[in-house]
Amino acid sequence: MGVSFALQNSSALVLNADFRPLSYFPLSLWPWQNAIKAVFLGRVNVVAQYERVVHSPSQSINLPSVISLKEYIPLGRKPAFTRFNVFLRDRFTCQYCGHGYVTEDLTFDHVVPRSRGGRTTWENVVTACAPCNLSKGHRMPGESGVFPLRHPIEPSNFQLHEQGRSFPPNFLHESWRDFLYWDSELENG
Numbered sequence: 527m528g529v530s531f532a533l534q535n536s537s538a539l540v541l542n543a544d545f546r547p548l549s550y551f552p553l554s555l556w557p558w559q560n561a562i563k564a565v566f567l568g569r570v571n572v573v574a575q576y577e578r579v580v581h582s583p584s585q586s587i588n589l590p591s592v593i594s595l596k597e598y599i600p601l602g603r604k605p606a607f608t609r610f611n612v613f614l615r616d617r618f619t620c621q622y623c624g625h626g627y628v629t630e631d632l633t634f635d636h637v638v639p640r641s642r643g644g645r646t647t648w649e650n651v652v653t654a655c656a657p658c659n660l661s662k663g664h665r666m667p668g669e670s671g672v673f674p675l676r677h678p679i680e681p682s683n684f685q686l687h688e689q690g691r692s693f694p695p696n697f698l699h700e701s702w703r704d705f706l707y708w709d710s711e712l713e714n715g
């Protein structure tokens with residue numbers, strides 16, 4: 527396909543068959559090439575389009591801005607235990623001082639230190655800023671008197687999904703807005 531214009535920010539928002547985004551954080555976006563391919567393969571429905579058109583020798587097609595999968599993808603019940611998901615569960619907030627940070631400035635802390643037999647699990651790992659992590663050191667919560675603000679638990683995918691809604695990406699095309707954060711809008715209204 528011949529493309530004669532800039533195509534930055536021409537990603538398609540990908541919705542599940544129930545018209546909810548596959549994920550909020552990061553927002554489920556496909557590059558326009560993948561979106562077009564999926565349209566031609568009949569795997570998705572085009573819900574909204576950009577004005578931009580790409581041309582092939584035989585036809586022109588508007589770039590899709592919102593697509594929905596024809597087949598529903600069930601979300602797994604258990605989220606992956608990753609650093610990032612721990613930060614997301616804790617809303618990028620140090621669980622000791624309560625301040626929010628960017629990901630690069632966050633560490634994770636074992637509530638029961640590993641040197642005391644603490645394990646690396648959802649229930650024993652919390653988000654912490656470097657100063658809090660350092661001052662807590664290898665002491666047990668009972669010794670330091672410092673306890674996490676929220677009792678750490680394993681979140682469900684749904685809960686992480688909900689947390690992610692609070693952190694929208696910098697760029698939101700207007701055609702996406704109908705499919706994002708709609709129930710919070712309704713609550714406010």
Ligand SMILES: [Zn+2]
Nearest residue numbers: 620623655658
């Ligand atoms: Zn802190």
